[in-house]
Structures are given as C-alpha cells and as structure tokens.
Amino acid sequence: MSDTPIYDFVKSYNESGTVRMHMPGHKGQALLGAERLDITEIKGADYLYEAEGIIRRSEEIASGLYGSARTLFSTEGSSFSIKGMLACAKAFLGAGARFAAARNCHRAFLNGCILLDIDPMWIFPGKSSRSVCSSEVTAEDVRRTLEQDPSIRAVYITSPDYFGNMSDIAGIAEVCHRKGAILLVDNAHGAYLKFAGEGLHPLDCGADLCCDSVHKTLPALTGASLLHISKRAPHGLAERAPEEMSLFGSTSPSYVIMQSIERCMLELKNGLSEGIRKFCKEVSAHKARLLSAGFELAGQEPMKITLSAAVKGRSGGELAEHLRKKGIEPEYADRLYVVLMPTPYNRPGDLEAVTSVLEALPDKGAPLLSDDPEISVPKKAMSPREAYFRPFRRIPVEEAVGKVCARTAMSCQPSIPVIAGGEVFDEKIIKILKNYGIFRADVVE
Structure with missing residues (x-):
C-alpha cells in the first residue's frame, strides 16, 4: 500500500487530462508553482472531517508513526x-x-x-x-x-x-x-x-x-x-x-x-527519525560551547536553543539585531532572551556559523537585570467570553488601571496572554504590557 495516498491521487488526476470544471480557479496552471498539487473535494479525493478514503489512509500512517x-x-x-x-x-x-x-x-x-x-x-x-x-x-x-x-x-x-x-x-x-x-x-x-x-x-x-x-x-x-x-x-x-x-x-x-504532511511522514519512515536523534546530539554539543562562552541557556528541549542575552550585558533585541547583521534570523527575541530553532534541514554549517558568531560576541558590560514583575494571578471580574462580547473601547494602558480587560492583550510573537479578557488591570500588569511593547488596551465599557 502506498505511503502517499493523497499525493498519488492528485498526481494521477493531473496526468489524466480531466477538464477541471470545479474549484479552484487556477485550474492547475502554474502561477506560484504549487497549483498542480492544489485540488478540492472532487470525487475520490475524500473529505477531511468524514475521512474514509485517501485522507483516512494517510492519517492512519501518521497515527502508526506516533502510536495514537x-x-x-x-x-x-x-x-x-x-x-x-x-x-x-x-x-x-x-x-x-x-x-x-x-x-x-x-x-x-x-x-x-x-x-x-x-x-x-x-x-x-x-x-x-x-x-x-x-x-x-x-x-x-x-x-x-x-x-x-x-x-x-x-x-x-x-x-x-x-x-x-x-x-x-x-x-x-x-x-x-x-x-x-x-x-x-x-x-x-x-x-x-x-x-x-x-x-x-x-x-x-x-x-x-x-x-x-x-x-x-x-x-x-x-x-x-x-x-x-x-x-x-x-x-x-x-x-x-x-x-x-x-x-x-x-x-x-x-x-x-495535507500532501506536505504526508511527505513529512514518509521522511520520518525513511530515516529522518534517526537523523533527528543525531541532530539533537549535535545541538547539545553546540549548547555546551555556548555555555563555555559565558551564555546562560533556558529550557530542556533538545532541538531548541534559548539564549539569555542579559548575561552578556545586552537585551534580547540587541542580540537579535547582531545576529541579523551576520545573516542569521532568529525565531524570537524579547528584552532578555533570544530563541533559535534549528532542525536537521538547516544547511550544513548553519549551526557552526551561529555558534561561531555567538562565541565571538564580547560582553557589553554588567549583566542586565530584569525589572519585570513576577507573573501572578490577576483579579477576575468575568469570564473571557462575557468580556469579549461586551461593548469596549481602546485606551492607553496607563489609563486602564482598575478597568476590566475586554480583549486578551498579548504581543505577537509569542501570542501568549499578559492579561486575559475578564481580568482587571493593575499597575503590575501595565508594567509587563509596556515591557512587551503593548501600549494600548481594550477595556469593557
């Protein structure tokens, strides 16, 4: 049985020369290059939420790999x-x-x-x-x-x-x-x-x-x-x-x-699983070098590198800009940290390039100390749903103290709430919002 039933169906359909009197409107003509792989729920293509054909078979392959x-x-x-x-x-x-x-x-x-x-x-x-x-x-x-x-x-x-x-x-x-x-x-x-x-x-x-x-x-x-x-x-x-x-x-x-998921599962079956374990060991070796260079690292995840820029006397934003000037784009940076997300599909030498740039980075001065308040339980006035559907207005965060949050306030990335709908703004929350670059907030009227 094929490991790529969705791709096989689409490939066969493309080769059949069938006249496409159905969506999508590009009819398989190359504009970006992926159009020939882009079809809709025609006969034989199955339905995602009632999958019994090619989608169900492809999902079962993924289920077997993950043991679900x-x-x-x-x-x-x-x-x-x-x-x-x-x-x-x-x-x-x-x-x-x-x-x-x-x-x-x-x-x-x-x-x-x-x-x-x-x-x-x-x-x-x-x-x-x-x-x-x-x-x-x-x-x-x-x-x-x-x-x-x-x-x-x-x-x-x-x-x-x-x-x-x-x-x-x-x-x-x-x-x-x-x-x-x-x-x-x-x-x-x-x-x-x-x-x-x-x-x-x-x-x-x-x-x-x-x-x-x-x-x-x-x-x-x-x-x-x-x-x-x-x-x-x-x-x-x-x-x-x-x-x-x-x-x-x-x-x-x-x-x-869906074909991309299918191909990813095929990669895992054909050797990527072993490649991931090998790559995690490689990342671990680079983490050890960064520790020796004076960085502090956060997290236990084996394929992610989270650096404290603060120990080098720099903000996360400063370190991220330094990396960009060296041709390296990080996943995320905030006031204290930079997150890097390598995978086995990075080019050979990418990890070495990143580590070498970081090892050569001189300390800028004394380590920065966080002035962020500790995250604590905000006072709650109503549920997130009730707050969301109430009339609201947007105001500067300085004016929000004591008011009820209408729409969850967060920065993107990482899209994690500083304050959720239905909670009450206080001085601590206002400071955290500003530290994440959030200067206006929606409050319940």
Missing part, C-alpha cells in the same frame, strides 16, 4: 487543532465540566474558550516566573488545583513552552487520571519529540489528547498540524474528534498542506 488511537490532519495549524481538542473534550465531558490550564497558553486556547464558553481556572506554578512565555507547571501544582476545585475534569498544559521548558507530563498525567480528569497537551513545538528519544512525546507520557505543529520543527509547510487521541484516552474521544474539528475548520482544507 487516531490522528487527524489540520491544514490550519495547531490554532485549529487546539480549538478542536477543546471542543472534543467539552463534548465528551459535558457542558458543566470545568477546565484548568497553565497560564502560558497560546491565544488559540483563549479563543477556543471564548467560542466554547469555557471559563478556565488558571494554574500558576509554585516557582515564580518573570516571563509570560515560561510557566513550568509541576504535577504538584496540578494536584493542588484539582483538589481546590473537584469539578475540574480537564487539564490543559503547554509543553514545550516557547523557551523550550518541558513539563513533567508523565507526573501530571498520573495526577489527572487519579483525580478523574483528562489531560490535553499543546505540544505544538514538540512534534519531533516522538523521534528524539524515549518518553519525550506527550502521547508516550500519558496525555489523552495532544496537538503537534508539524511545520514548526519537521519538514512540512506552514499550517501543517496533527491532533492525536491517545490509545489510553477514555472510550469515545477518538470517535467524536472529526465532528468536533469541523466546528472550526474550513470546508476547503488545503490538499497541498
């Missing part, structure tokens, strides 16, 4: 997979079930909560943090939250986080299941973890549902994502998933992106 009960394709990124995951959990658990989530969630989680009328309880780690990106929630933090509110039936964790910190998913899963809750994991940055070593991917650690952004760390086009339902998940979750995904997805999914 069911894996579903998303061509709209993990933003779509996250909302589908939430809908699946809520439909399964019932309207009254409560959700708890680590605060370093992506905006897609909050958007899903607004659409599905979920009012999340936030899990803040016992270990304080000065960055919205990082929230190293522990199993003990989850246990404490579940005992505080026994009505919580689902826990949502982001791991790895944007800086590469990885939560103890196995420990958290054990706590959740002991307390009768299911565990959902946003593993958008860790699609490769299944192949980087034993016990790193959430499915192998006890998560019931998780999403992977294939495009972030594996060779797939932007928008390629997977939603996995674990073999350990309660009976009925896997069966519900396609219909719940259809609540949010386009009825015209990208066949180009």
Whole structure:
C-alpha cells in the first residue's frame, strides 16, 4: 500500500487530462508553482472531517508513526487543532465540566474558550516566573488545583513552552487520571519529540489528547498540524474528534498542506527519525560551547536553543539585531532572551556559523537585570467570553488601571496572554504590557 495516498491521487488526476470544471480557479496552471498539487473535494479525493478514503489512509500512517488511537490532519495549524481538542473534550465531558490550564497558553486556547464558553481556572506554578512565555507547571501544582476545585475534569498544559521548558507530563498525567480528569497537551513545538528519544512525546507520557505543529520543527509547510487521541484516552474521544474539528475548520482544507504532511511522514519512515536523534546530539554539543562562552541557556528541549542575552550585558533585541547583521534570523527575541530553532534541514554549517558568531560576541558590560514583575494571578471580574462580547473601547494602558480587560492583550510573537479578557488591570500588569511593547488596551465599557 502506498505511503502517499493523497499525493498519488492528485498526481494521477493531473496526468489524466480531466477538464477541471470545479474549484479552484487556477485550474492547475502554474502561477506560484504549487497549483498542480492544489485540488478540492472532487470525487475520490475524500473529505477531511468524514475521512474514509485517501485522507483516512494517510492519517492512519501518521497515527502508526506516533502510536495514537487516531490522528487527524489540520491544514490550519495547531490554532485549529487546539480549538478542536477543546471542543472534543467539552463534548465528551459535558457542558458543566470545568477546565484548568497553565497560564502560558497560546491565544488559540483563549479563543477556543471564548467560542466554547469555557471559563478556565488558571494554574500558576509554585516557582515564580518573570516571563509570560515560561510557566513550568509541576504535577504538584496540578494536584493542588484539582483538589481546590473537584469539578475540574480537564487539564490543559503547554509543553514545550516557547523557551523550550518541558513539563513533567508523565507526573501530571498520573495526577489527572487519579483525580478523574483528562489531560490535553499543546505540544505544538514538540512534534519531533516522538523521534528524539524515549518518553519525550506527550502521547508516550500519558496525555489523552495532544496537538503537534508539524511545520514548526519537521519538514512540512506552514499550517501543517496533527491532533492525536491517545490509545489510553477514555472510550469515545477518538470517535467524536472529526465532528468536533469541523466546528472550526474550513470546508476547503488545503490538499497541498495535507500532501506536505504526508511527505513529512514518509521522511520520518525513511530515516529522518534517526537523523533527528543525531541532530539533537549535535545541538547539545553546540549548547555546551555556548555555555563555555559565558551564555546562560533556558529550557530542556533538545532541538531548541534559548539564549539569555542579559548575561552578556545586552537585551534580547540587541542580540537579535547582531545576529541579523551576520545573516542569521532568529525565531524570537524579547528584552532578555533570544530563541533559535534549528532542525536537521538547516544547511550544513548553519549551526557552526551561529555558534561561531555567538562565541565571538564580547560582553557589553554588567549583566542586565530584569525589572519585570513576577507573573501572578490577576483579579477576575468575568469570564473571557462575557468580556469579549461586551461593548469596549481602546485606551492607553496607563489609563486602564482598575478597568476590566475586554480583549486578551498579548504581543505577537509569542501570542501568549499578559492579561486575559475578564481580568482587571493593575499597575503590575501595565508594567509587563509596556515591557512587551503593548501600549494600548481594550477595556469593557
């Protein structure tokens, strides 16, 4: 049986010379170059949310590689997979079930909560943090939250986080299941973890549902994502998933992106898995050199490099600009950190070029100290959904103290909330917003 059933169908259709009296309008004519691979749900092409043909067979190949009960394709990124995951959990658990989530969630989680009328309880780690990106929630933090509110039936964790910190998913899963809750994991940055070593991917650690952004760390086009339902998940979750995904997805999914996922899975079967493990060792060696050069590194994720620019007396923005002048574009920079995301598909010598530039960087002065306040639980006035649909106005953040946030305030990247809808602005929040370059905010009238 073919490892690329979607691609094979599209290729055969292209070669058939069939007159295209259907969408899309380009009719396979080359404008950008990918048009010949771009079709719609014609006869034989299957339907993403009712997949029984070529899409279902391709999803089953991905499911086999990841060891899931069911894996579903998303061509709209993990933003779509996250909302589908939430809908699946809520439909399964019932309207009254409560959700708890680590605060370093992506905006897609909050958007899903607004659409599905979920009012999340936030899990803040016992270990304080000065960055919205990082929230190293522990199993003990989850246990404490579940005992505080026994009505919580689902826990949502982001791991790895944007800086590469990885939560103890196995420990958290054990706590959740002991307390009768299911565990959902946003593993958008860790699609490769299944192949980087034993016990790193959430499915192998006890998560019931998780999403992977294939495009972030594996060779797939932007928008390629997977939603996995674990073999350990309660009976009925896997069966519900396609219909719940259809609540949010386009009825015209990208066949180009689905073929990209398919080709990525073929790469994994044909040697990329071994290549990932080898590359992670290479990244580890470069991290050791950066530590020797005086840098501090954040996170445990094996294929991500998160540098503290502050120890070199520079801001993250300054270090990022230095890299750009040397022909290197980083993933992200804030006031203190720079995030680099290499993969095995970087050109030979790319890692060496980056490390050499960083090793040659002189200290600018004394290490910078963060003046960011510690992230804490804001006062809550109403649910995110109620706040979102209230009349609102946009004002300078200095005028927002004591007012209720109408629309979640965040910077992009990393699209992680500083303050969520329904929460009350205070002086600490205002300072954090300014530090992330946010100077206006929407408040409930």
